[in-house]
Amino acid sequence: MRQVFILFLFVSLCAAAAAQKIRYEVSFPNVAHHEASIALIASGIPKTAAVFRMSRSSPGRYATHEFGKNVYDVKAFDKEGVPIAINRTEGDVYEVPKHEGWVRVVYTLYGNYADGTYAGIDPQSIHLNMPASFMWMKGMDAAPIEIKFNAPAGNAGKIATQLKPTTDPTEFTAPGLQYFMDSPTKIGDLILKEWDVKNGDGKTFHFRIAFDIAEGKDKVDPFTEKVKRLVEEEKAVFGEFPQYDYGTYTFLASINPYVHGDGMEHRNSTMISFGGQFDGGDELLDIFAHEFFHNWNVERIRPKTLEPFNFEKSNMSNELWLAEGFTQYYGNLLVERAGLSTSASLIANFTGMINSRLNTPGATGYTPIDASRQAVFTDAGVSVDRTNYPNIFTSYYYYGAATALALDMELRSRFNKSLDNFMQALWKRFGKTEVPYTVATVQEELGRLTTPAFAQEFFTRYIYGHEPVDYTDLFAKFGYVVKRRGIRAWLGNNRLIATPKGMQVGSNTIRNTPLYNAGIDVDDIIEKIDGKEISKEDALSNLLELHKPGDVVEVQFSHRGVSKTAPMRLMQDPANLIVSFEEEGIGVTPAVKKLRDEWLGSKL
Ligand SMILES: [Zn+2]
Structure with a gap:
């Protein structure tokens, strides 16, 4: 009885779902002024209030974006073309309270910012990212979608998209909202x-x-x-x-x-x-390599925190160090393996990774998981007020890439395995099956590839923790020396702007640097050091030449017009350089050469 009932319910649900459909019709009557006219036709929908909205987030972009700001002149019609009431209930939400199960919503979209997130509408080039362009109806995520593009007159009208083609070259389909929103489209020559x-x-x-x-x-x-x-x-x-x-x-x-x-x-x-x-x-090439790597790592080897993607708010993830960071590492490495870069540029990339891992407060004081969670504010997020990101956030791209680099070198030098083997394991368990992963299940896979004890230690120290990584020791195994870039006195990496009164600090001073420790903050003006006026870059540079790291100088600075003095202990620039054994005149053994070639060489 129960089974029969369920079967009956299933059939009737399917019958209802089959009739539901979303259709978009896109045209460009005012393309010279970057406008598109978009019609959304919802059919077979429940005869209750229908809610239509613009997204506030976009797949792969983690901060909130108010796409509703570029939508206006919103109207609704019934099947006979008669206008029906549509009420704006929030900035980006519109409600049709009464209808007969069929609604046509029409609106104007303004788009003049072509990139990976927004819409760019121009006579010869139509560039549409779907969340920035298309309103959608709440509760209809599973309904199949059709879309018809009517290119403006004079536009070559060639269309490229991952949407499913039909026999009409201007019409495409998507199985549902998630796929549709993930399918950017370009129209032009x-x-x-x-x-x-x-x-x-x-x-x-x-x-x-x-x-x-x-x-x-x-x-x-x-x-x-x-x-x-x-x-x-x-x-x-x-x-x-x-x-x-x-x-x-x-x-x-x-x-x-x-x-x-x-x-x-x-x-x-x-x-x-x-x-x-x-x-x-x-x-x-780096960006092509990076984005293509994503079709395994993040599009299919996918963190559970991003499934399903919520278009109404930002999507916080614990795992962008893996989704973005490991992809960043491979983007650089694969260009090298394909023989398309010089190894100098790869080593320059590795240098950037280890410096950001070892010398930024976002990575020495916070975990890669913390960095990932911060993406909801930092990933193209815009704020009017100032933030303290320079002291609390290191990009999960570089932090994650530096972590991938350390893990790859550990796997190669200690286990006769590689990060490729690890990615293959993740692909088999989470990618091919499309079963989303968590930090814990990723650790489990590393344990299977190595030992559970190694995985536990690596994750405790470097994923759930932020302990320093010994890159000097790791790079030595592959025939590279890691050494300090400069030996001279250093006061921090801040941008200093010459003003008539002195050098003005142009950005937040960084924790544990001489400027920060002396109590100097953003906008303060460094007037004198050791009683000498500092109003030009050269003067500062010449003065630092006279000192060595560890020296204490007297700094006079003005804060909001009030002059103060403080002792400032100079430090050595903590930045590292990576140099090959060959450049250092150190012999490279065949075993080291083999490890290096297996790492950086083509796999074809
Ligand atoms: Zn990416």
Whole structure:
């Protein structure tokens, strides 16, 4: 009886769901002024009050964004085209109290900021990130979506997106809201470069780069060859491609002065924007490598904290050190493995990682989990008031990359394994199955690859903790020396601005640096050191030359117009450099050479 009842209920729910549908129709009657006209047609919906809203967050972007601010002239109509009441109940929420199960909501969208998050609408180039562009109806997340794009007159009308194509080249579909919101779309005079790659399981996947470029069209082919090589090198880390929905992966690449620099990962595509000229694109390889790596790491090896994505608020995650940080590490490493960078630039990247891990208060005083949680404020978050981020936050990109670097070197030198093996293990357990992970289950996998005791120790010290990492010892195993960059006296890394009264501190002073310890804060003006006037960069530099780390100088500074003096103990610049044994004149043994080559060499 119970079973029969459940079956009956299931059938009737399916019947109701089958009739529900969301359809968008997009046109551009006022494209010269960056406007789009968007119609949302909700059909088969319950005849209760229908609530429509704009998102406040966007997949892969972790701070809140008020997308509702660029939506106006919102109207609603019934099936016969008769206007019906629509009430604005919050800044970005609209309610249709009465209807017959069918509503057409029409609004104007303004978009003039093309990047990985927002909308950019221009006659020749329509650039749409879905959360910034499309209102959605609450409670209809599972309803199938259709979308029709009517390109403006004069626009070449080529469309690139990960949405599912139909027989009409201007119409696409999505299985539901989550996929739709994850599917940025570009319309314009796109140059498409396409190729196929065979997967390990015999399936063939289709890859394409849709270039929206102003100049440098002759450089598109050689650049595409480099991306092809990167794609193969990335596949080699995991052993296979993900099963791309609809068989295709798309790089949406906007490279022109009219976009803002960004890179945003999606399930079967990425939105990359670079606001410069296209000059061969070598500076873009890191970002292509990074975003493509995400189609395994974060799109499918996915933290539980991001599932399902909530479009109404920011989505706090404990795991961005892994989702973004490990991806950052691989983005740099894979360009090197693909033979597309010089090892000097890779070592420069590693240097940045270890300096941010060892010398920023956000990483010496807080854990990578703390850093990840901070993303809800820092990831393109905008604030009017000042913050103390320089003392409490280190980017989870660099913090996580520095952690990946340490783990890779530990695995290679102690366990005859590698971070590639770890990523493969995560892929098999969490990626292929699409079972979201937690920090605890990731630790479990590291324990399986090494020993539970090692995983416990590593996570306690470096993931749940923030103990210093001994990079000197780790790098020595691969034939590199880590040493201090400077021996001269140092007072901190603050930006100092020359003013007639002295050097003004342009940013928050940093904990445990001479300036901070002397009580000097942002906006204060350093007037004199040891009684000598300091009004130019040279004067300060010359004065520091006369001292060594540990010396105590008298500093006179003005705070809100009041002059004060304080003793200031100078320090040695804590920044590190990484130098190869070869450059230091140290012999490299075959065993060290082998470890290094296995780490940095191609896997193809
Ligand atoms: Zn990323």
